[in-house]
Amino acid sequence: MEPFTLPDTERLPEALLELAVPFDEVNAVLAVRTALARDRGLRTAFDEVLREQSAAVGTVGRPSGFAGGRPAGFDGPGHLLTLLFVALAPHTRAYHRALGISPAVTRTTLADLGRQLVVSRWRGHPGGLGNPAWLTLHFRGELYQLGRLQFQRKRLTGPDAEAAAEAGFGPRCLQLHIPDHCGPLSPEACDRALARARGFFARHFPGEPYPAACVFSWLLDPQLGRYLPADSNIVRFQQRFTPLRPPGEPEDDNPLRYVFGDSGQPLDSLPRDTPLQRALIDHLRAGGHWYVAGGWLRLGDHGG
Template sequence: MGTLGEPSGLDRDWPAGVADGTADADGTGLATLLFVALAPCTRAHHRALGIPPEVTRSTLADLGRQLAVSRWRGRAGLGNPRWLTLHFRGELFQLGRLQFQRRRLTGADAAAARAAGIGEWSLQLHIPDHCGPLSPGACDRALDRARAFFPRHFPGERYRSAFVFSWLLDPQLSHYLPEGSNIVRFQRRFAPLVRPGGPPAPEDTNPLRYVFGDVGRPLESLPRDTVVQRALLDHLRAGGHWYVRGGWLAL
């Protein structure tokens, strides 16, 4: 799982069956137990850095949220244990509505950052499930907390920007959603951040997984209760595709 406190990204060396969640498929919860066992070490690491207990609690609570998301998607245990290594290794913190991951950019992300004039140290934003509306006020508060949090607890890492790669930044959404919707207003916070290598490939299952949970069902059987649900489905049924797009903002 990497070194505690070191910003090194998602691990690629988990044992087979644990990294992809199949070890949890029978309900034994092996990955879940590993994180529960690691939690005291993470809490001690946070205390040593002076991180407030409420930040520790809200960050590690993502374990329970991810279990709930897996159940919503029709499976037992954790569907993506690698994701939670960021939380328990002290690399990601939840500050209100948003999560912030400490990153020293490399590879394609570093090339995109250089083209945009961003330094190699940048905070990667994540938008967790089950944490309320993505309202402008909630995002403002989270960003304000991040501006104070990281210089205080990680003074050797100079974060002057934050970036995100998400289907929520696909500009096609603005063709379907109201002008004042939370998603459209969230998009407008960011300047484009483009990875090298040409146009991105379609990622239609990405928004479907986050909005509907089960991506194996026919589009005709999925609910159309919200504006976002109708937008995703209407666009796909008309022959369109959805894309993960990047954006950045100055801190």
């Protein structure tokens, strides 16, 4: 693969703009770029991690290499990982071009870097990425944003694979993800995303048949139906899916993190402006718990 290099400080702002990095983060990233150029040891560690990550572009199911949230021995400023994904982006774009993927899909998918910086700050992780391992899916070509939803090339394992086999599909499926701050989860937007996914993966990954999509999310917790109107977007989203397996242990902080940002705040301090916010808080205050549930649908059965 072509040996792309990290943009210098003059070209870096444009590269950050292409990845939707917020303007108020740019100077901080530039400062880290300057520190990286001056610190030979840090640059050696950076180049080694970049080689490992670029070699993983095009793979599916490979570990992120970010145990504990960062690469082993990869210490330094918070935005060092932001720079890593900037340096990795040309490798990802080259992989997409080789598959015939449109620049628009590439741009929308990789723009999750900027969105994750915003989300990280919202969740109490200032000065960098709170969950960099998540972005390795995007930059390795394993995950794509197609409209309102993100679709991950996935091979299920363990109990999930067993449940999929009993349901008559798998172990290969497209795992759905619902990104933050992308507008309403309306039925129409979901229909369009599912329809795009059917054509997209059949065209660009013809050797990987994906008969079904699956999702593992607190959004599928059936208890939400006790609190939300039957015509709410979340309840209608749930109705698309057939249960794949029963929920496991409670994960109360999961919905709190996605709806309120910082899941460590006292319940009494959280806003109650929407039916969903009130549902999450009232259920926990009454002694209940929230769970991540799994569901699946056949791609041929959904999407306009």
